[in-house]
Amino acid sequence: MIELRGISKVYRQGGREVSALQDVSLRVDPGEVFGVLGQSGAGKSTLIRCVNLLERPTQGRVRVNGKELLSLNPDELRLARQGIGMIFQHFNLFSSQTVAANVAYPLEVAGLPREQIRARVAELLSLVGLSDKADTYPSRLSGGQKQRVGIARALAPRPRILLSDEATSSLDPETTRSVLALLRDLNRQLGLTILLITHQMEVVKAICDSVAVLEQGRLVEQGKVVELLSRPGSHLHGLCYPPFTTGESAVLRGGQRVELSLSGEHSTRPILSTLARRFDVDAHLLEGSLERVGEARVGRLLFELTGAPDAVSQALAFLREQGLTSEEAAHAW
Numbered sequence: 259m260i261e262l263r264g265i266s267k268v269y270r271q272g273g274r275e276v277s278a279l280q281d282v283s284l285r286v287d288p289g290e291v292f293g294v295l296g297q298s299g300a301g302k303s304t305l306i307r308c309v310n311l312l313e314r315p316t317q318g319r320v321r322v323n324g325k326e327l328l329s330l331n332p333d334e335l336r337l338a339r340q341g342i343g344m345i346f347q348h349f350n351l352f353s354s355q356t357v358a359a360n361v362a363y364p365l366e367v368a369g370l371p372r373e374q375i376r377a378r379v380a381e382l383l384s385l386v387g388l389s390d391k392a393d394t395y396p397s398r399l400s401g402g403q404k405q406r407v408g409i410a411r412a413l414a415p416r417p418r419i420l421l422s423d424e425a426t427s428s429l430d431p432e433t434t435r436s437v438l439a440l441l442r443d444l445n446r447q448l449g450l451t452i453l454l455i456t457h458q459m460e461v462v463k464a465i466c467d468s469v470a471v472l473e474q475g476r477l478v479e480q481g482k483v484v485e486l487l488s489r490p491g492s493h494l495h496g497l498c499y500p501p502f503t504t505g506e507s508a509v510l511r512g513g514q515r516v517e518l519s520l521s522g523e524h525s526t527r528p529i530l531s532t533l534a535r536r537f538d539v540d541a542h543l544l545e546g547s548l549e550r551v552g553e554a555r556v557g558r559l560l561f562e563l564t565g566a567p568d569a570v571s572q573a574l575a576f577l578r579e580q581g582l583t584s585e586e587a588a589h590a591w
């Protein structure tokens with residue numbers, strides 16, 4: 259488990275102060291994939307580096323795997339860090355060493371016997387699908403393969419937590435998907451807790467259970483990804499779903515414009531045909547999307563409802579009862 263309490267970080271540079279984080283608190287539960295989403299300069303790197311104390315917070319508490327990291331002495335901290343792996347945007351591999359030597363490095367530092375290191379490296383390379391690349395040098399690998407080496411190296415000391423610092427930001431979309439799928443597999447297979455930082459909503463939707471949104475050094479929101487995406491008005495919903503582009507100029511039928519957010523059971527129910535059957539109204543689709551987010555489906559619809567005024571009112575009341583729309587979301591055209 260990772261718990262940050264009231265973390266602030268001020269950088270001092272040539273007499274100038276930069277406040278990178280202000281009073282940030284978050285909690286990552288064991289076995290969770292937790293994303294911190296933010297634009298460039300929001301403080302993401304600073305935040306993730308505070309978790310293993312690569313960066314010391316100016317204020318606040320850092321509790322990881324049950325230990326208050328700020329009160330450990332250097333030896334205790336070195337030991338605690340073995341329980342926290344880290345992967346990086348630019349992989350940070352040793353270019354003059356083979357893949358196997360890169361993965362072996364943390365085990366050599368930990369003083370493991372040579373035979374154990376050899377066996378563990380083989381196991382790790384198999385875990386990330388690179389058994390055939392043990393003797394290859396990083397320069398001969400694709401970006402995705404390099405990141406797999408980074409992951410194998412980070413997992414070598416069997417950490418319970420993996421920190422991912424924009425690990426897929428320099429990869430193409432397909433490679434990003436395959437690296438994220440690997441991280442998801444490792445999370446499930448090993449019960450690995452993953453804290454990642456990213457500026458990409460796609461990464462959050464692809465693998466995160468929970469998310470925190472960071473803006474100018476402050477957390478403006480945190481919660482379950484599916485819950486936040488399903489709630490119009492949340493920061494995450496606003497970032498993920500920009501306003502519909504079908505404007506009032508598209509109004510031709512004189513009906514009622516309705517916006518629906520769909521998730522959970524609503525995402526699988528035949529809502530539009532139910533409206534048509536029960537209330538004798540027509541629903542003319544204007545815009546919409548429905549996508550998988552983790553195990554769930556989340557989406558939204560914009561449509562125009564036409565029919566006798568009473569029937570349209572009853573249909574709207576039904577949608578509201580179902581928790582599907584609100585007064586604000588339905589505008590008379």
Ligand SMILES: Nc1ncnc2c1ncn2[C@@H]1O[C@H](COP(=O)(O)OP(=O)(O)OP(=O)(O)O)[C@@H](O)[C@H]1O
Pocket residue numbers: 269270271276277278296297298299300301302303304305457
């Ligand atoms: N070592 C440093 N010294 C001074 N200022 C710093 C230092 N590191 C970061 N900053 C400043 O702190 C703020 C947050 O930076 P940080 O790198 O944590 O943001 P970020 O969200 O990771 O951005 P990016 O995605 O561009 O890396 C920025 O204003 C940055 O200029």
